[in-house]
Amino acid sequence: MTPAFTLVQLRYFATVARLEHMTAAAAELNVTQSTLSSAIAQLELEFGVPLFDRLPRRGLRLTPAGHTLLARSAAFLEEAELISRSVREDTTVLSGDLVVGIYAPLAPFRAPVLLQQFTSEHPEVNLVFLEGDQGTLQQALLDGHCEVALMYDLGVGERFHRQIIEQIPPHVIVPAHHPLALAGRSEASLEEFAEEPLILLNLPHTREYYLGLFKQLGIAPRVRHVSLGYETVRSFVALGHGYSVLNQWVDHGMTYAGAHVVPIRLTDKLPPTEASLVRLAGIRPTRKSRAFEAVCLSLAERRTSAVDPGYSTVPTVAIEASHRTNR
Helix, strand or coil: CCCCCCHHHHHHHHHHHHHCCHHHHHHHHCCCHHHHHHHHHHHHHHHCCCCEEEECCCEEEECHHHHHHHHHHHHHHHHHHHHHHHHHHCCCCCCEEEEEEEECCCHHHHHHHHHHHHHHHCCCEEEEEEEECHHHHHHHHHHCCCCEEEEECCCCCCCEEEEEEEEECCEEEEECCCHHHHCCCCEECHHHHCCCEEEEECCCCHHHHHHHHHHHCCCCCEEEEEECCHHHHHHHHHCCCCEEEECCCCCCCECCCCCEEEEEEECCCCCCEEEEEEEECCCCCCHHHHHHHHHHHHHHHHHHHCCCCCCECCCHHHHHHHHHHCC
């Protein structure tokens, strides 16, 4: 049986799903609320399931069926727009909005450069980053608030497809007056810090990763302070409150506290963190998100050629192999 819903109804649905409020969606679309309600009701009649739960005084919330429709409609709506543009203008230039999730500790290192490069290549696309922790980003993908997320592989469930972009090994940071820093040491074993106080980055999944490194070596860390903030951890260390284990390498060492930290590579054979592009499994990606993926890979290859000592990037062949095995 041929579906009877229209593109207009699907666009209305997507706007309501994004705003989770009928009145706000009607104002944005410049239509009456009754027109919008009618379109949603017709879609629900067509599919035979409710797409929203109506919450008194709180707006709307997508049902599981609504989440499925939202995820699968993104590429469909984009293709319809491109067809219209190609007929009218003989062009397939990408345009519109693209919301990308990004893991908060990654954002300062990756988001500005990605935005600059992506905007240069696709100036008519409005790229917006949604920052969050690992769990928040997975929920945002499930809710349709973003189509793709750049995040670590930590805690990513089977409902998601994952493409590895970089492998980033852990390292230690110490205050500038630490004996190893004063001795000019650039490498050390994690065991050398076993008796010193640890400043722990305490984000969900990230915390378990760092504590797992100690467990792998049979070390019981002396956790002195915990923090949800990457820069807070670095400032604690800079002022001599302890050392920390992190992944993102910062060469300059300056912290918000005004003092410096010194990064030291770890000689132990420890698992790296994998920075990946994550999206819902089984969903055809939009062209905009594929363009963002291409920019991520291109910039990762540039970082490889720069020989940054703080991370290693997965070779393109390995990335492609991972992509095939995760389909």
